Amino acid sequence: METVALDDLTFDERGLIPAVVQDAENGDVLMVGWMNRESLDRTFDEKRTVFWSRSRQELWRKGDTSGHVQHVEEIRVDCDGDVLLVRVHQVGAACHTGERSCFFRIFSSTTDRRSEGV
Amino acid sequence: METVALDDLTFDERGLIPAVVQDAENGDVLMVGWMNRESLDRTFDEKRTVFWSRSRQELWRKGDTSGHVQHVEEIRVDCDGDVLLVRVHQVGAACHTGERSCFFRIFSSTTDRRSEGV
Numbered sequence: 001m002e003t004v005a006l007d008d009l010t011f012d013e014r015g016l017i018p019a020v021v022q023d024a025e026n027g028d029v030l031m032v033g034w035m036n037r038e039s040l041d042r043t044f045d046e047k048r049t050v051f052w053s054r055s056r057q058e059l060w061r062k063g064d065t066s067g068h069v070q071h072v073e074e075i076r077v078d079c080d081g082d083v084l085l086v087r088v089h090q091v092g093a094a095c096h097t098g099e100r101s102c103f104f105r106i107f108s109s110t111t112d113r114r115s116e117g118v
Numbered sequence: 119m120e121t122v123a124l125d126d127l128t129f130d131e132r133g134l135i136p137a138v139v140q141d142a143e144n145g146d147v148l149m150v151g152w153m154n155r156e157s158l159d160r161t162f163d164e165k166r167t168v169f170w171s172r173s174r175q176e177l178w179r180k181g182d183t184s185g186h187v188q189h190v191e192e193i194r195v196d197c198d199g200d201v202l203l204v205r206v207h208q209v210g211a212a213c214h215t216g217e218r219s220c221f222f223r224i225f226s227s228t229t230d231r232r233s234e235g236v
Contacts, residue, residue, distance in 0.1 A: 005226055005227065032138065032201045077221065079213050085147050085221040102198075103195065106192060106194055107202065
């Protein structure tokens with residue numbers, strides 16, 4: 001498989017790149033986090049996910065508080081070099097709500113409300 | 119499953135939300151695109167993915183040129199309401215390179231180069 005180095009990635013104007021986290025065992029998409037160069041470097045070196053918290057403006061290593069560690073199997077890069085796909089072995093729940101995946105809700109649009117004249 | 123409406127989503131300062139596109143048949147992550155309110159509305163109504171092109175600053179309906187249509191099975195929303203997961207039935211290749219998934223490359227970090235003293 002073709003390899004990509006840090007310098008080949010495109011970080012956005014905040015210095016961030018989105019990281020889709022996928023369960024390596026069953027393919028479920030667990031969450032999407034953001035990484036900067038340092039968090040990606042640490043994720044690669046420690047083989048555990050480390051993200052950049054946009055709200056707290058600091059690094060956070062997933063599982064340090066919750067115990068819900070993500071052990072990294074591999075990190076893939078998309079064709080444009082501006083999105084990461086991190087395949088992990090998830091301990092416990094990926095979501096802070098306790099759900100295994102953050103994507104436990106379904107989009108229903110506003111069509112119903114419009115048709116009701118709201 | 120809990121439902122989420124358009125008004126409950128958080129779009130970024132550009133009016134965009136990232137959309138992870140997943141193959142509904144085998145769980146592969148195919149690509150990540152960006153949507154604004156209009157493209158999400160059209161995706162929901164037409165049951166085909168419509169994205170916002172950040173480079174061209176226009177809507178693009180996936181497959182109109184390539185034939186590689188994404189038929190939408192469902193749209194999920196993450197716990198924060200700021201990422202979409204679009205589960206699709208993909209016709210042909212999702213990636214413009216001809217690869218089925220955009221994530222056909224692997225991240226190798228810069229560790230090798232550092233250890234070589236570069």
